[in-house]
Amino acid sequence: MRNIFIIAKNTLKLEIRDKILYGIIVFGLLYVFFTLFLADLVLKEPTMVKAFGLTGIYFFNAIIALFLGTTSFFKDVDRKVVYFILSKPVSRAQFLLGKFLGLCMVLLLTSAILGVAYLGVVYFKVGVFDWIGIAAIALQFMEMTLFLAFAIFVSTFASSLLSIVYTSGVFFLGHIVSQLVTDAKTIGIGGIRLWLVEILYYIFPNLEKFDVRDFAIHAVATPWTSFGLAFAYAVVYIALLLTAAVWVFDKKEI
Amino acid sequence: MARLNNPLAKVAVLGLLLLLVVLLQFEYDATKITLPASDAQTVSPFMVRIMDMGFHPAVASFLWATTMPEILDLWNGKSEYFNDLAFVNAIDPKLSYPYAFSVLTLPAVPAQNDPNSVAQAEAIGKQGLANADTDWRIPYYMATNEFLYAKNDQAAAEYYNIAAQTPGIPAYAQRFSLNFGIETNQRQKTEQLWETIKDSTNDPDSQARAQAYIDHLQDFDYLDAASAQYKKEFGVYPTSPDQLVQKGIIPSVPVDPFGFTFIIQTDGTSAIDLNTLPAYMTTSTGAGE
Amino acid sequence: MVEFSHLTKAYKKKVVVDDFTLSVDVPIFGFLGQNGAGKTTIMKMIVGLLAPTSGTITIDGALSSHPIFKKKLGYMPETPYFYERMTGMEFLRFCDELFDNNNSGTNPAARASHYEEILKKVGIFAARNAEIRTYSKGMRQRLGFAQSLVNDPEYLFLDEPLDGLDPIGRREMKEVMLALKYEGRKIFLNTHILADVEEICEEVGIVHKGKLLYAGSVKTFCAGRPLEERFMETIQAHETEARLEPSITTSATGTGTK
Numbered sequence: 083m084r085n086i087f088i089i090a091k092n093t094l095k096l097e098i099r100d101k102i103l104y105g106i107i108v109f110g111l112l113y114v115f116f117t118l119f120l121a122d123l124v125l126k127e128p129t130m131v132k133a134f135g136l137t138g139i140y141f142f143n144a145i146i147a148l149f150l151g152t153t154s155f156f157k158d159v160d161r162k163v164v165y166f167i168l169s170k171p172v173s174r175a176q177f178l179l180g181k182f183l184g185l186c187m188v189l190l191l192t193s194a195i196l197g198v199a200y201l202g203v204v205y206f207k208v209g210v211f212d213w214i215g216i217a218a219i220a221l222q223f224m225e226m227t228l229f230l231a232f233a234i235f236v237s238t239f240a241s242s243l244l245s246i247v248y249t250s251g252v253f254f255l256g257h258i259v260s261q262l263v264t265d266a267k268t269i270g271i272g273g274i275r276l277w278l279v280e281i282l283y284y285i286f287p288n289l290e291k292f293d294v295r296d297f298a299i300h301a302v303a304t305p306w307t308s309f310g311l312a313f314a315y316a317v318v319y320i321a322l323l324l325t326a327a328v329w330v331f332d333k334k335e336i
Numbered sequence: 337m338a339r340l341n342n343p344l345a346k347v348a349v350l351g352l353l354l355l356l357v358v359l360l361q362f363e364y365d366a367t368k369i370t371l372p373a374s375d376a377q378t379v380s381p382f383m384v385r386i387m388d389m390g391f392h393p394a395v396a397s398f399l400w401a402t403t404m405p406e407i408l409d410l411w412n413g414k415s416e417y418f419n420d421l422a423f424v425n426a427i428d429p430k431l432s433y434p435y436a437f438s439v440l441t442l443p444a445v446p447a448q449n450d451p452n453s454v455a456q457a458e459a460i461g462k463q464g465l466a467n468a469d470t471d472w473r474i475p476y477y478m479a480t481n482e483f484l485y486a487k488n489d490q491a492a493a494e495y496y497n498i499a500a501q502t503p504g505i506p507a508y509a510q511r512f513s514l515n516f517g518i519e520t521n522q523r524q525k526t527e528q529l530w531e532t533i534k535d536s537t538n539d540p541d542s543q544a545r546a547q548a549y550i551d552h553l554q555d556f557d558y559l560d561a562a563s564a565q566y567k568k569e570f571g572v573y574p575t576s577p578d579q580l581v582q583k584g585i586i587p588s589v590p591v592d593p594f595g596f597t598f599i600i601q602t603d604g605t606s607a608i609d610l611n612t613l614p615a616y617m618t619t620s621t622g623a624g625e
Numbered sequence: 626m627v628e629f630s631h632l633t634k635a636y637k638k639k640v641v642v643d644d645f646t647l648s649v650d651v652p653i654f655g656f657l658g659q660n661g662a663g664k665t666t667i668m669k670m671i672v673g674l675l676a677p678t679s680g681t682i683t684i685d686g687a688l689s690s691h692p693i694f695k696k697k698l699g700y701m702p703e704t705p706y707f708y709e710r711m712t713g714m715e716f717l718r719f720c721d722e723l724f725d726n727n728n729s730g731t732n733p734a735a736r737a738s739h740y741e742e743i744l745k746k747v748g749i750f751a752a753r754n755a756e757i758r759t760y761s762k763g764m765r766q767r768l769g770f771a772q773s774l775v776n777d778p779e780y781l782f783l784d785e786p787l788d789g790l791d792p793i794g795r796r797e798m799k800e801v802m803l804a805l806k807y808e809g810r811k812i813f814l815n816t817h818i819l820a821d822v823e824e825i826c827e828e829v830g831i832v833h834k835g836k837l838l839y840a841g842s843v844k845t846f847c848a849g850r851p852l853e854e855r856f857m858e859t860i861q862a863h864e865t866e867a868r869l870e871p872s873i874t875t876s877a878t879g880t881g882t883k
Contacts, residue, residue: 088722092708099710124402125538126434129469130400133393140391166772170723171692194836257389266872335636336674 085172086180093184097150098191106149107192110142114199122206124302135200136215139193140222144253146192147226150185151233152245159336160241168336175328182234182324186227193223221309224316229253231320235327238334350530381426388427393575396428410445410453418456425463432471433463439477440533440542443485454485465498472505474534476513480529483516492516508532527553548593559598559606562586573604626650626691627671627780627813632680634666635833639665643835645680651827652806656815657834657856664815665703667832668784671813684780696724699773703784703815705765709758713749713768714740716757718829721775740775746801747771748794756846762789770798774805781805783814787821799825819852831859838863 097103116135124130155178158164167177197219204212233249240248353547388395403424409415442450450456461478468474468502479495482488492518499505500513509532516525527550534546559577562585566574574580577589577598590596595614601607632645635721642663656664669675671682673690684688689698717740744750747767752760766789773781786802787795802812802825805836816822823827824842830840838859839846847855 084725085723088719092719096708096710120398120401124397124404124433127397127538129393129431129433130397133397137391137394162702162704162706163708165674165700166705166707166720167701168674168725169695169698169700170720170776171695171725172723173692254389258386 083176085176086183089167089172089177089180090183093181094187094191095301097154097188098183099114102149103146103188103192106142108137110192110196111144111199113138113142114196114203117200117203118207126207128204128210131204131208132212134214135203135224136218139196139200141248142195142196143189143222144228144229147189147229148175148233148246148249148253150188151230152237152242152249155181155234156237156242156245159334162336163182164336174253174331178234178238178328178331179324182231185230185234189223189226189230193219193226207224215308221312224313228316228323230321231323231327235330237321238327238330272294381423382425391448392428393431396424396431399427400424400431400434403434407438407441410442410450413449421460425467429467430469432464432468432474435460435468436471436473438540439464439474439481440537441539443481444545447455451545454481457481458486470502470504472499472502472509475499475502476505476509476536477533479513479516480533483529484526506536508535523553523556527557551593552596555592555598558586558590558604559600563604564599567604571595572604574600577606626670626685627654627811629667630681630683632667632670632682633678634663634670634675635678641835642670645835645837647830647837647840649828649830649840651811653802653812653814653826655822655826655829656813656832657817657819657822657829659817659860662832662833664832665784668700668782668813668815670706670743671782672698696756696776697779697783699776699778701769701773701781701783701786703788705769707757707765707768710756711759712756713744713753713771716768717743717772717775721773729748743771743774746774746804748797763791763794764788767794767798770801779810781810781812781874783812787816787818795821819856823847823852831856833860833863836863 114135117131117138120134121131158167158181164177168174197216200219201212201215204210204215229249231253233245236245236248346562347478384395385392395497399420403417403420405415406415406420410417421434421438424431426432439457439461441454443459445453447453458478458481459551461474461481464471464474465478475495476499479492482492482495484509486492496513496516500510512528512532530546530549530553534543534550537543537546559580562580563573566580566583566585570583574583577586580586580600592598592608596608597612598606599609627649629645629647632642633640634642645667656667658664666675670677671689673695676690684694684697687694689695708719711719714737718736718789721736721740735873741753744753745758747769747770749760749764749767750762757765757768766786770786773783783802787798790798799821802814805812814821814826828841829843829846831838831846843852846852
């Protein structure tokens, strides 16, 4: 168990030294400050300023999660750095979980940085301290860790480029899928096609539930049960993905 | 081919190549065959909602930012405003500001450009009440429209009631809403109402409009007080605002923001001269402002 | 004592290590063979990076790849790859922490001097705080060797440890290995350089296409003649035999075959 934390700490330290990560964070911060300009476009309407800001945080964290998830683990294995690690009393599961945990810590850091910038912008432009925004950022962090787990799972058997494609695809579908179900029913698609869509709805990581953003922005009373369920969903789905990843990785010839 | 060691030479070569690229592009544009532009609206709100990965509020907000200025086109005639507003609402029906803004601003469109503006405002307002997040501004502006334009005090009172109970309503607006109908002085009531409208919005045009109304109303109060002063000093009411200036009661006749001319009536109260309308109102066919 | 018992590694169509059986109990043992003979695969199986298709490797009776036993091992992979943005010292500390000895936690200063000692031994002390991405090939080899020593291992498994070093470097590293031998440690090394085997190994295992052709004392194998000659002879004899009777697999035993 201790090994997991050692590897996690090391992963965090190394990723922070990565220049590409800095570039993305800088872009993210630039966007958050760009919302200052967008705020004026919509006459500082609070709902809209929050919409721009939270969406930006989500988007940039997604890019970071995609980048980290598809490259960090894969590179260690592909470039044989793992030879040093796995020849010591460290199991493959410990290594994989340690990488995951370390990358989660990086995401926590970026969420915090972008989150603080966002809260500052909202406070200065709209004059409101967005408490619910914090909840929205927390929930999007959970979604990002789920995304990360998926990316790592895919990178146990696919190269970086393929991983990016698969992971982005699932991310995209995860958002569409519940939209498709409701909108499909509205349009009147039925039968097998609807059935297929509904199966996808249950199997694919259904990411709409993490959209507390919507609630935060529209100031609807926060549904704490939904929040709790979304959190539990993330934990369980992550467990599923990491277990599968460890199985695949255990069998992998390095 | 000789090596280019001179940095200046390298820059010159790159510059020349870039110039060539620009010239070719220019030439291509000049000679290409253009197909007639398509008029089709390629994206439906459904597609946008599917593709925006859950970013409905942000996308709708951004589209709203581009839609808002289109309302000014209504002063000139046709405008895409209503279509685009419907699009924004379809992407995120819960976004309340577009509805509120429409209810507030549409009645200002002159009747000659859009005779139905008040009715349209009401329709949008009702949509907003049904679909959007609770936003006190929607019922509040609907109430003010009923009072100011539709002259339907009962409907106004109903909407004021809804507004007063909506969470998030600021104190000044709530006080006004709860006390609507208690004030007997119509002018004072109207003036206060415009004050609340001015305070509730960030839109500079709406603020300017509200301020104009406030100034207009305050001009009457000003002239009434001056007229009473004149009566006290000279025993009779003045027959025109100029007399107030001549006798030194007021330094000058206030300039009405709407361009009306003021008169003093036989009972000493001020009013606008209905026989001399401002220039912009006497133009016959829809030339706008 | 290290024992290999019918160790086999087969991929779908290719047998990379073929029924390898051997016992070793000398200070320095060398696996000698051409590139691709299977030496690296054997070493990976010892330290648990690969799982054998069948057979076992035990050290003093315990499975070598068991986590408990791994604490007593040091391993240096062929062509070591590092986290480029770590410094030499950081890397050693990281490797040390993975041994769960509670050493690194309790007294960081003492461990730090331990790492410095190791780095001095291998000759890269001066670069200890530089990022690994600035290291030359020779320095990386030395760092790879260094990390195999952090846990004070009883057994060392070094895959081509002298690869990429200049003549002075090779001399220095050989001296380190001899020093380690006098400290009582056991060393296994993979190499394709005959001269090194002659110089420092007591025993040698000749590996060719996954098979063990000879295992035993270097001197006995040479029998007064140059190692190169004997080596070529052994390989060619095996090749001839294989060609004549392709269906018979020569199973290697612990003694010389010629």
